[in-house]
Amino acid sequence: MNPSFDEFLQSSLQTIKEENLYRTLKTIHSPQGPEVALDGKTYINFSSNDYLGLANHPAVHQAYADGLASYGVGSGASRLICGNFEPQESLEKTLALFKQAESALVFSTGYATALGTLTALLTKVDTVIMDKLCHASLIDGVKLSGATLRIFPHNDLGHAEKLIIQSQTKGTGKILLIVESVYSMDGDLSPLADLVALKTKYNVWMMVDEAHGTGVFGPHGRGLAAELGLSGQIDIQMGTLGKALGTSGGFIVGSKSLREYLINKARSFIFSTAPSPALAHATMKALEICQSTEGDQLRARLFRSIEQLESGLKSNGDGRRHAASPIIPIILNDEGITLKAASALNESGFLVPAIRYPTVGRGKARLRVTLTAGHTPDMVHRLLVSLNQV
Numbered sequence: 001m002n003p004s005f006d007e008f009l010q011s012s013l014q015t016i017k018e019e020n021l022y023r024t025l026k027t028i029h030s031p032q033g034p035e036v037a038l039d040g041k042t043y044i045n046f047s048s049n050d051y052l053g054l055a056n057h058p059a060v061h062q063a064y065a066d067g068l069a070s071y072g073v074g075s076g077a078s079r080l081i082c083g084n085f086e087p088q089e090s091l092e093k094t095l096a097l098f099k100q101a102e103s104a105l106v107f108s109t110g111y112a113t114a115l116g117t118l119t120a121l122l123t124k125v126d127t128v129i130m131d132k133l134c135h136a137s138l139i140d141g142v143k144l145s146g147a148t149l150r151i152f153p154h155n156d157l158g159h160a161e162k163l164i165i166q167s168q169t170k171g172t173g174k175i176l177l178i179v180e181s182v183y184s185m186d187g188d189l190s191p192l193a194d195l196v197a198l199k200t201k202y203n204v205w206m207m208v209d210e211a212h213g214t215g216v217f218g219p220h221g222r223g224l225a226a227e228l229g230l231s232g233q234i235d236i237q238m239g240t241l242g243k244a245l246g247t248s249g250g251f252i253v254g255s256k257s258l259r260e261y262l263i264n265k266a267r268s269f270i271f272s273t274a275p276s277p278a279l280a281h282a283t284m285k286a287l288e289i290c291q292s293t294e295g296d297q298l299r300a301r302l303f304r305s306i307e308q309l310e311s312g313l314k315s316n317g318d319g320r321r322h323a324a325s326p327i328i329p330i331i332l333n334d335e336g337i338t339l340k341a342a343s344a345l346n347e348s349g350f351l352v353p354a355i356r357y358p359t360v361g362r363g364k365a366r367l368r369v370t371l372t373a374g375h376t377p378d379m380v381h382r383l384l385v386s387l388n389q390v
Helices: 005-018 058-071 086-098 110-121 136-145 157-170 192-202 256-265 277-290 293-315 335-347 377-389
Strands: 035-038 041-045 103-107 127-131 148-152 175-180 205-209 236-240 250-254 327-333 365-370
Touching (some): 110 250, 127 136, 157 192, 293 327, 327 335
Antiparallel strands (some): 236 250
């Protein structure tokens, strides 16, 4: 018997609750920063991806205000109609220079960037070889394209090579290798140089998602690919404006031909209202700060906090690997235990999210601590004390 619509929803929600996977929205009542107001209480926020603290930087605020005064709040149309403003094009030119590429194209969100790019480039005769821990947007983009998706175990170069050889043996369609530079839930780095060597050896395409690397790694925050001198060897670099740069949106950098192709073929670009020109104006200022002496100082503060937290976890007997990025997972595996741990930290005045399926695999739940340049040594010390008690 077909259940009523409401019966279906209620039954499904009950199952989610029983599996300790139920989620609710939290309303923040203060600007983004190391401390936030939630439900009448102030918390130290260890869950933000605003790695350099630019979301609340006075100069970025002023640039946004100037953009509002000049261009208004919204763009009014898709960019191919009449929503293409000077700040959006200036931002793309700046991003291309920043990433040492020929060209760049900005999308409304990071998710739309992945979906639009992959569905534009791939068809059902093509094959994608992807790291198991790649972001959901990349997985969804491949699935929507109809291409064959082959997954290799996380950072397993040998398995990736085997899949490339198998795909080439079949002899049909294009092959695209997709990895991230910094993995969003484990916080570890990709063996990018070895992967680029694989790409070159077998002459396949390569896409690298630098969402969590942009602004954090490399000279002036250009990303892990730039740090390793690999930028010119990667066909498609993807990034986000909503993490270390503190605003919102996503982007692709690559050749001029890639930009032109995506303008004509990426449906999430063609059929979306253009990002706000005022926000593009603010992002220009964020990029300027990122590449300045101040940006270098913010990154230095961020990595001091990473070292402090990592050292403290080891002295508490955690015994985990050396932290490679601002993302430090504390893996507890059990969803119920992880929820209780997050709740206990919440009671102590900290926002540290419990990450569960489907964001990570079943039985691989974790507390995900993210550090920013705004965290003080005292904040990190207090978190360590609470983590030890939990």
